[in-house]
Amino acid sequence: MNFVPNDLQNIAFKKSMMGYNILQVEDVLLKVVEDLSELIKENAKLKEKLEDSQDKVKYYKTIENNLHNSLIIAQQTSEEIVANARNNADNIVKEAELKAQQIIEEAHKQVLNVKFEYENLRRDVTAYKAKIESIIKSQLMVMENLEENLNIQDKEAV
Numbered sequence: 001m002n003f004v005p006n007d008l009q010n011i012a013f014k015k016s017m018m019g020y021n022i023l024q025v026e027d028v029l030l031k032v033v034e035d036l037s038e039l040i041k042e043n044a045k046l047k048e049k050l051e052d053s054q055d056k057v058k059y060y061k062t063i064e065n066n067l068h069n070s071l072i073i074a075q076q077t078s079e080e081i082v083a084n085a086r087n088n089a090d091n092i093v094k095e096a097e098l099k100a101q102q103i104i105e106e107a108h109k110q111v112l113n114v115k116f117e118y119e120n121l122r123r124d125v126t127a128y129k130a131k132i133e134s135i136i137k138s139q140l141m142v143m144e145n146l147e148e149n150l151n152i153q154d155k156e157a158v
Helices: 005-009 022-157
Strands: none
């Protein structure tokens, strides 16, 4: 770059017969044209870089939005999975409680059946004992009667 704005303001052209020195003016104009041409090219490159950067920003914003949406979906999915797992756990606990209750009820029924059977056996044993006692008593009575009959016959025979 040949000139900066202050340089252009401070240029003093030499005067010649017909005005300013043509060679000096042409030289300054040539340098200004070069500078302007260079600035235009640089400006075009910067605009192109800016457009590329804006395109990249749009691209990355799209990626960011997609990632954000993916994160939201992943979070919702994980929350659903956790909720389903909790529901499954609750169902398993309820099933286990029902099963335990059924087992307890079945055990109570078995205990009642065993008690009922025990009472029946106890009654049978009591009845059998009473029957045996009755048989033994009747046999004792028969024996006593037999002994009395023998005693009576012995007395009569004497």
